[in-house]
Amino acid sequence: MYGLMMDNPLTITSIMQHADANHPNAEIVSVTAAERWHRYRYQDAFKRTRQLANALMHYGIQPGDRLCTLAWNDYRHIELYYAISCLGAIIHTVNPRLFPEQISYIINHAEDRLVFVDPLIVPVIAPLQQQLDSVEMYIILTDDAHLPETTLANTCSYEAFIHDQAVEFDWPALDERAASSLCYTSGTTGDPKGVLYHHRSTVLHSLASASADVFGLSASDVVMPVVPMFHVNAWGLSYSAPMCGAKLVMPGPKMGDGQTLCRLIQEEGVSLCAGVPTIWAGLLRYLANNNEQVPSLKKVMVGGSACPLSMMHEFEQRYGVVVAHAWGMTEMSPLGTTNTLKPSMRRLAQAEQDAIRIKQGRAMYGVSMKIVDEDDNTLPRDGRSTGLLKVRGPTVCCGYYKQEASEAHDAAGWFCTGDVGHIDAEGYLQLTDRAKDVIKSGGEWISSIALENAAVAHPDVLEAAVIGVHHPQWGERPLLIVVAEAALTQADLLDFLTDKVAKWWLPDAVIFVDRIPHTATGKIQKSQLREQFEGYVLPDCSS
Amino acid sequence: MYGLMMDNPLTITSIMQHADANHPNAEIVSVTAAERWHRYRYQDAFKRTRQLANALMHYGIQPGDRLCTLAWNDYRHIELYYAISCLGAIIHTVNPRLFPEQISYIINHAEDRLVFVDPLIVPVIAPLQQQLDSVEMYIILTDDAHLPETTLANTCSYEAFIHDQAVEFDWPALDERAASSLCYTSGTTGDPKGVLYHHRSTVLHSLASASADVFGLSASDVVMPVVPMFHVNAWGLSYSAPMCGAKLVMPGPKMGDGQTLCRLIQEEGVSLCAGVPTIWAGLLRYLANNNEQVPSLKKVMVGGSACPLSMMHEFEQRYGVVVAHAWGMTEMSPLGTTNTLKPSMRRLAQAEQDAIRIKQGRAMYGVSMKIVDEDDNTLPRDGRSTGLLKVRGPTVCCGYYKQEASEAHDAAGWFCTGDVGHIDAEGYLQLTDRAKDVIKSGGEWISSIALENAAVAHPDVLEAAVIGVHHPQWGERPLLIVVAEAALTQADLLDFLTDKVAKWWLPDAVIFVDRIPHTATGKIQKSQLREQFEGYVLPDCSS
Secondary structure (H helix, E strand, O other): OEOOEOOOOOOHHHHHHHHHHHOOOOEEEEEOOOOOEEEEEHHHHHHHHHHHHHHHHHHOOOOOOEEEEEOOEOHHHHHHHHHHHHOOOEEEEOOOOOOHHHHHHHHHHHOOOEEEEOHHHHHHHHHHHHHOOOOOEEEEOOOHHHOOOOOOOOEEEHHHHHOOOOOOOOOOOOOOOEEEEEEEEOOOOOOOEEEEEEHHHHHHHHHHHOEOOOOOOOOOOEEEEOOOOOOHHHHOHHHHHHHHOOEEEEOEOOOOOHHHHHHHHHHHOOOEEEEOHHHHHHHHHHHHHHOOOOOOOOEEEEOOOOOOHHHHHHHHHHHOOEEEEEEEOHHHOOEEEEEOOOHHHHHOOHHHHHHHHOOOEEEOOOOEEEEEOOOOOEOOOOOOOOEEEEEEOOOOEOOOOOOOOOOOEOOOOOEEEEEEEEEOOOOEEEEEEEOOOOEEEOOEEEOHHHHHHHHHOOOOEEEEEEEEEEEOOOEEEEEEEEEEOOOOOHHHHHHHHOOOOOHHHOOOEEEEOOOOOEOOOOOEOHHHHHHHOOOOOOHHHOO | OEOOEOOOOOOHHHHHHHHHHHOOOOEEEEEOOOOOEEEEEHHHHHHHHHHHHHHHHHHOOOOOOEEEEEOOEOHHHHHHHHHHHHOOOEEEEOOOOOOHHHHHHHHHHHOOOEEEEOHHHHHHHHHHHHHOOOOOEEEEOOOHHHOOOOOOOOEEEHHHHHOOOOOOOOOOOOOOOEEEEEEEEOOOOOOOEEEEEEHHHHHHHHHHHOEOOOOOOOOOOEEEEOOOOOOHHHHOHHHHHHHHOOEEEEOEOOOOOHHHHHHHHHHHOOOEEEEOHHHHHHHHHHHHHHOOOOOOOOEEEEOOOOOOHHHHHHHHHHHOOEEEEEEEOHHHOOEEEEEOOOHHHHHOOHHHHHHHHOOOEEEOOOOEEEEEOOOOOEOOOOOOOOEEEEEEOOOOEOOOOOOOOOOOEOOOOOEEEEEEEEEOOOOEEEEEEEHHHOEEEOOEEEOHHHHHHHHHOOOOEEEEEEEEEEEOOOEEEEEEEEEEOOOOOHHHHHHHHOOOOOHHHOOOEEEEOOOOOEOOOOOEOHHHHHHHOOOOOOHHHOO
């Protein structure tokens, strides 16, 4: 028997209309290339969104068409988010920091018809135009007065594109499973893969991530997403903040600038921020060097990579800001877990609390997680049993765009994250490694991440990477590769590690290098290190 | 083009499994007839829920079957909520305070196969058993040792029913639109009508109502629903609290007992409560008389009927508790609006803030509202234009159980609430009347509620009701019916009202009575008053 409840679809249009009706005067403040701080209200944003929708319709954009954005976090990007998706087309956000060959691969693979590009990013795309067969026009995110000099052909300013368009638009009724946006993962190996979100997954992610133990968004919040809109929808904040009526502060191209972030927080009264540890390291450095305070700031969500405990303590003890550790993936919309302590945990000693807080946290509603062994048996939630992490839920992708079958999805509908870790009895996930980086020594697993974290704690170590190398007896043993700031020996480092990791985890050798290779998004490129050290013979194995 | 996201259905099962995996040790504390305070954890609750599911399966319960509960807020009722719905059957919660003829009508209309009844409510149902043709068994919510003496046939204790059942259960995969629960509205006229919720509407209501500006639920909260589980699922808290991992405190049959509520808050650290104004009046009286404080209590949600400003002030100024005004309907799962101030409003003078706070508030995500005139034209959101309130959204019913067509639903899919009011530019709804109670005088509307509120502000007025009576020139004019505590004249009252309402709103006559009739749920029964005063001739109209 079916229930007798209305069948209104869960669409991004409904988020926009809710914000327009209930929060017309909430502000969006943006830093752009041409203006210092641009400021308008949701009702202005959605009026221009309707003008943009009319412009796209008149241009001939059809449902399902892919339109590319290469843009920073600002108000025009917000208008693109809503106009494109609510029209039934697909916004394809591209990371301008990818390697040029990745950018052309992605735009060609998606067959984007239009490219909306920030003036500052025009130099990135201009050299690629000959390779981009599907692109019909480049719309530069500024007005005619600020158009940059460029070799790009078929350009037009965004303001000219939407100018003269009617401010009324009759939004189409959409299926909640209609594709809404597309984001490619930039893995450390292989071609990028496209994750194709739909309206339903976006709404459910917004609802679940707005809840108190995740973002905890309200109309009283002033939210600054310092995580880019070109990567997994700024962790969904471009949707969840309007859904809750929060004021949005968008740092534009200034995401890495501690001074601008500090000014935005202070002058706009930012209460909640989200971003990766590198961003916060920059902000904290700026605050300390300039003796600044950020009294309005209540909470910082840290994800993208593990948040060091020292960063949590500095935010909390020096600035009164609560840090919530979060973990997710492009394939997960992206949020999977956040780490807020339960009441019983707040009564523990500081060290015990810290041991919990460095974990990735517990699943938000809608995300199911399990740890499995190599035979896909589910392991107990005991905080020790380590294996592959699989996830499932309505905000997780079920495949990749234009890819017949996905190796990462199993027959029962679980997505294999490629991460290794364990879950405790209270539901807290701790990741210990990427599956392909884990070191299998005599049938047991050694966490490369744990070793790296232990090594970088040494004051003279700038960066560290651990990979497994062949060992005739144990299969693999860890090799520690280090960029050091001062003269340092293998013996110094092994001595330093002795009381920090299990004895059998101690690296068999330490190699000092000038630099460690990184991907375009700043992750250590272990695949290249493995190539570089292929055939490396450990000292005690040379015959 | 469809998105490539997983299609996991939004089911109550997913809430249960999320709570079980992530919040196994969160507590449920209950007051029951037999025990003082019963205490266990979510993992215990869901273990017994699985036992109950096995018992129901073995009994022969099929998907879609309706099972009745006549029960207070306690742990066994929670088990029933999850076992019945997650099995694919329908939990039909019945209000034991309804008139006996309404209870038999409802149970017969729903064709309930089983009745789960609290020992204290057995005397209500026992006299009706001959009329309840569909009921096969009465399961009394206690153990064998505490079974009451009763004339009920075919009884069994709940503990005997689930005893010996396996603690494992393989929950069926359900369609998210499968019916999950049934609640009848007890209108002031006509037969009760059944609202048939489904899993999807329940999950969406839980997600939206858990958000910061509604309940704001987190795992750190201790939630005491003082709104009954037999009426619209305790405002959804039976689902949203487990979804967020909050501790639940269930007052059982003691919902109206200020002392028990006070003890529960103090000893269990309750941080959030929800209930009707009458309940809070009782609690505030107890606190004041006994000089008690409730330091853990942060927020009280008040709905069911309008919350007096004096109650908000007393909670806030004397006990530091924030009051959030809420409005909803059985047809809306039930929450429609909550009233939290926007940042700009917090800078207003107290009187201006108060004028906003007595409004019903703004819509939560998922609820669309509009005010229409008698020709169904949408009226502006100007805080003045008054008309009928219509609502729409995935948590609103689209019809009534076993009723072919619903007069309350229009062709465009809007539900006519039967309420009259206006919405302002910031989205705040203010209800001024029930449509059938509004007084139409010379083409203009007079709010009976506004007049009643003004009249009861007189210190000697115990209760007041205003109805429209025929007037040869104006169509209708207001008649004020009053229960007074002391000697009071019509002239006194009209004089008192003069500076409180528009001159043309002043009642044409005041009638003093000993009592005003009420429905089973405590609402003024205006239909009966209108019958009583049918043909009443206003003093200045007698020829």
